[in-house]
Amino acid sequence: MTTTTExxxxxxxxxxxxxxELGTSFWAAKTLLTAVEIGLFTELGAGEATEARLRExxxxxxxxxxxxxxxxxxxxxxxxxxxxxxxxxETAYFLDENEETYLGGWMRQASKHLFRAWGGLTxxxxxxxxxxxxxxxxxxxxxxxDMDERRSFIAAxxxxxxxxxxxxxxxxxxxxxRTFVDVGGARGNMSASxxxxxxxxxxxxxxRPELAELFEEHMGRKGTGDRVGFVVxxxxxxxxxxxxxxxxxxxxxxxxxxxxxxxxxxAHEAVNPGGVVVIYDRMIDDERRVNAVGLLGCLNLLVVxxxxxxxxxxxxxxxxADAGFASTSTIPLFDGLETAVVARKAR
Numbered sequence: 001m002t003t004t005t006e007x008x009x010x011x012x013x014x015x016x017x018x019x020x021e022l023g024t025s026f027w028a029a030k031t032l033l034t035a036v037e038i039g040l041f042t043e044l045g046a047g048e049a050t051e052a053r054l055r056e057x058x059x060x061x062x063x064x065x066x067x068x069x070x071x072x073x074x075x076x077x078x079x080x081x082x083x084x085x086x087x088x089x090e091t092a093y094f095l096d097e098n099e100e101t102y103l104g105g106w107m108r109q110a111s112k113h114l115f116r117a118w119g120g121l122t123x124x125x126x127x128x129x130x131x132x133x134x135x136x137x138x139x140x141x142x143x144x145x146d147m148d149e150r151r152s153f154i155a156a157x158x159x160x161x162x163x164x165x166x167x168x169x170x171x172x173x174x175x176x177x178r179t180f181v182d183v184g185g186a187r188g189n190m191s192a193s194x195x196x197x198x199x200x201x202x203x204x205x206x207x208r209p210e211l212a213e214l215f216e217e218h219m220g221r222k223g224t225g226d227r228v229g230f231v232v233x234x235x236x237x238x239x240x241x242x243x244x245x246x247x248x249x250x251x252x253x254x255x256x257x258x259x260x261x262x263x264x265x266x267a268h269e270a271v272n273p274g275g276v277v278v279i280y281d282r283m284i285d286d287e288r289r290v291n292a293v294g295l296l297g298c299l300n301l302l303v304v305x306x307x308x309x310x311x312x313x314x315x316x317x318x319x320x321a322d323a324g325f326a327s328t329s330t331i332p333l334f335d336g337l338e339t340a341v342v343a344r345k346a347r
Contacts, residue, residue, distance in 0.1 A: 165193025
């Protein structure tokens, strides 16, 4: 019997490693999300610690506690000297719950809700509907079912608006304007950032009645209750309050194309002549091939909303032009993860 060795048909320049790493990238994501969930980075905010100390403080089993911590070192989100672990500059700034710049609230929501919803992606791609268990009720209705869940979700959204608010306050010339409305502005975190950075401004949050109590609490903590008001309303069925500037942050992507266009038309009616409407979302590049975060955001919205999707900058400019705005410009936000389209209304 003669045996032969077949030559590989895979060219030597090809590597399976990128595909394998991408296919298991959820391992890394869940490791980071779990570290946030158990408060690891907040614990290390008090100072570096050994594995034994962290195991005790975070109630970890010894079987894999060292593997867990060293995996985070390998992922670049922890540092280790000898047997002592500490936060990186980034995790100290963004993932320590005692810092105002904390982004962990959003990551906790991702771990609790989105990680589970993504398990239904195949079904959603075939049905066009959210993950099973979410499609009988609107996403936000589920999140607002009780006060604790509401607080958790709004705190997660504040993680973004704390950073974006500061950038928007600096990136737009506010000297021409005196009033603004944050449409769907929740408990007013963005509005508080704007009036603190631009003392001549006064603002209004336009949102659901369930947010009124949280708004009052948050404005009290921020010390901005005298400069930001709250108006209850539904932005699809009731007129939007008039102002020099209307802000739509992470609003349009929750709805389908026709609904997005309708909201921009309503904004054109409400904004004062010579004013602007600022729309920011995780927008996709116009060629739909570069911004993977934005395109994956489309799939995220598929599994949790009835009709939402990210959209391109060109789409947003089209909404503005069709609504009657005179011109548009863009502002990159949050290290390029977000884009703001500024639509100007003629005088």
